[in-house]
Amino acid sequence: MKTPSSSSHCINIDGATLRAWPLPMPSGDGDKEVRGHVLIVGGSREMPGAVILAATAAMRAGAGKLTIATGKSVAQLVAMSMPEARVLGLVENDQGGFAADALDRLDPVADQIDAILIGPGMQDEAATARLVAGLLKRLEGSGTSIVLDANAMAIVRGDGFRFSQPVIMTPHAGEMAHLSGASKQAVCEDPDRHAADAAARWNAVVALKGARTLVAGADGERWQHEGGNVGLASSGSGDTLAGIIAGLCARGATLAQATCWGVALHAAAGAALATRLGLLGYLAREIPAEIPALLERFARPDDAPV
Numbered sequence: 001m002k003t004p005s006s007s008s009h010c011i012n013i014d015g016a017t018l019r020a021w022p023l024p025m026p027s028g029d030g031d032k033e034v035r036g037h038v039l040i041v042g043g044s045r046e047m048p049g050a051v052i053l054a055a056t057a058a059m060r061a062g063a064g065k066l067t068i069a070t071g072k073s074v075a076q077l078v079a080m081s082m083p084e085a086r087v088l089g090l091v092e093n094d095q096g097g098f099a100a101d102a103l104d105r106l107d108p109v110a111d112q113i114d115a116i117l118i119g120p121g122m123q124d125e126a127a128t129a130r131l132v133a134g135l136l137k138r139l140e141g142s143g144t145s146i147v148l149d150a151n152a153m154a155i156v157r158g159d160g161f162r163f164s165q166p167v168i169m170t171p172h173a174g175e176m177a178h179l180s181g182a183s184k185q186a187v188c189e190d191p192d193r194h195a196a197d198a199a200a201r202w203n204a205v206v207a208l209k210g211a212r213t214l215v216a217g218a219d220g221e222r223w224q225h226e227g228g229n230v231g232l233a234s235s236g237s238g239d240t241l242a243g244i245i246a247g248l249c250a251r252g253a254t255l256a257q258a259t260c261w262g263v264a265l266h267a268a269a270g271a272a273l274a275t276r277l278g279l280l281g282y283l284a285r286e287i288p289a290e291i292p293a294l295l296e297r298f299a300r301p302d303d304a305p306v
Contacts, residue, residue, distance in 0.1 A: 010192070013215070013225040013260045018298050023261060024252035026064075035064025036250030039113045040243070041106070041131075042120035042150075043070035043078060044096045050121025050150075052081045053236045053284055054243030058117070059084060060288040061247030061265070062295065067113070069106055070121075071098070097124025103134040110138050115145040115249035119152030120239040129155045140164060145249035145258070149242035153179055156202050163203040166218055168255050170242050172209040196222060205255045207245075209238065213263050217256050225263045229279060232270040236284030241266045244291060261298075268294050 011017060026034040038058045043051035051070050059066055066085040070078050075089030088106070091099040118135065122128045128151045136155075139146065146167040148155070153169050155161070156179055176194055177184040187194045187208075195208040199216035208214040211230075215223040245262035253261065269290035273282040 010214070010222045010224040013223050013264050015298065017223075018261060018264060021257055021260070022299065023062075023248060023257070023295070026251070033064060035062060036114040036247075036252060037065035037067070037112055038063040038246050038250040039067045039069065039106075039109055039116045040120070040246065041069045041116065041118045041135075041152075042122050043068075043074055044121050044123045045071055045073050045092065046096060046123065047121035048074035048077055050236065050239045052078060053239040053288070054117055054120040054149075054246070055082050055085060056285075057240040057243030057288040057291065058247035058250065060291040061244045061251070061262070062292075063115070063247040063250040067109055069102075069109075071096075093124060093127060095124040095127065097122065097127030098131055099127075100130070102131050103138065106135065107138065110135075110142070110144075113144055113250075114252070115147065115246050117147040117149060117242055117246035119149035120242060122151040125151050125154045128152055129157075136163070136167075145246075145255060147242055147246045147249065149238065150175075161202065166203050166205060166255055168205045168207070168245060168249075168259055169198075169202070170207045170209060170238065170245070170259075172238065176208055192222070196220070205259050207241075207259050207263060209241070209263075213267075215256070215259050215263060221256060223256075223260050225260075225267060227271070228267040229270050229274050231274050231279050231282055232266070232287075234284060237266075237270075237287065240284050240287045243288070264298070265291055265294050268298075 040055050068085045069088040071092045072089035079087040090102045093099050132152050132155045149170050173187045176187045195206050195214040195216040199206040199218050203218045206216045213225045245258045248258035269287045272290050
């Protein structure tokens with residue numbers, strides 16, 4: 001299926017776009033291997049919940065197998081909260097980041113995964129950047145889809161950085177300012193330019209999150225989604241979006257497809273929760289449970305626009 005994209009204007013991520021861009025579906029007799037294996041690296045002593053939210057969302061998006069790598073101090077908690085997952089405990093440093101031997105611990109898993117999400121709930125930006133750099137090198141040429149969120153995105157800070165193969169990045173305006181060196185006000189005033197420039201400069205699919213979310217590809221492709229509600233602006237919401245995207249990647253979606261579908265599903269889940277519970281006060285942990293039904297709804301030919 002041809003990717004609906006344009007370098008001259010933004011394509012709206014709506015029902016028609018998604019129906020013309022169907023997600024890969026496993027065969028009826030396929031097993032969990034066919035649905036894809038996702039590895040989520042994240043969490044810390046202070047934020048163990050972030051990796052749980054992301055992992056739950058990845059499974060709700062249809063991934064078949066789940067491995068979580070998190071801080072050793074919280075690994076048992078995460079394992080009890082996610083009985084579907086294999087959980088690896090990584091040694092932590094005094095700043096709450098992962099110690100230098102984390103890459104060795106993850107090395108055997110690297111050949112088994114289809115997608116990896118790095119970042120939710122991680123602390124110690126410097127230690128995280130070192131781990132991301134090592135994982136990128138380890139996964140180069142493997143075909144594994146890579147999603148960077150939160151602290152993991154900081155690897156791009158500094159002049160001249162460019163990924164050797166495209167990855168997905170999911171910054172909000174404040175994070176984009178931190179990564180690019182621009183002010184948050186400048187990002188908010190011209191999000192289209194900042195998303196497009198970042199995607200081209202870093203060789204990434206960039207989802208610049210907001211009430212209007214911009215998705216930009218490294219080759220100039222651009223998409224937009226409008227209609228997210230303010231209820232999604234809450235702790236943990238971004239972790240669920242990153243997890244949804246990673247789960248779709250594990251199923252075999254392209255980077256751009258997983259990002260666009262993920263943005264639409266996340267926004268639609270917020271709309272459904274706002275209808276039932278009210279605009280403010282629904283929780284990020286409630287978002288993933290909405291995803292399976294929305295996947296079915298979006299796939300129907302007579303579906304209403306997103």
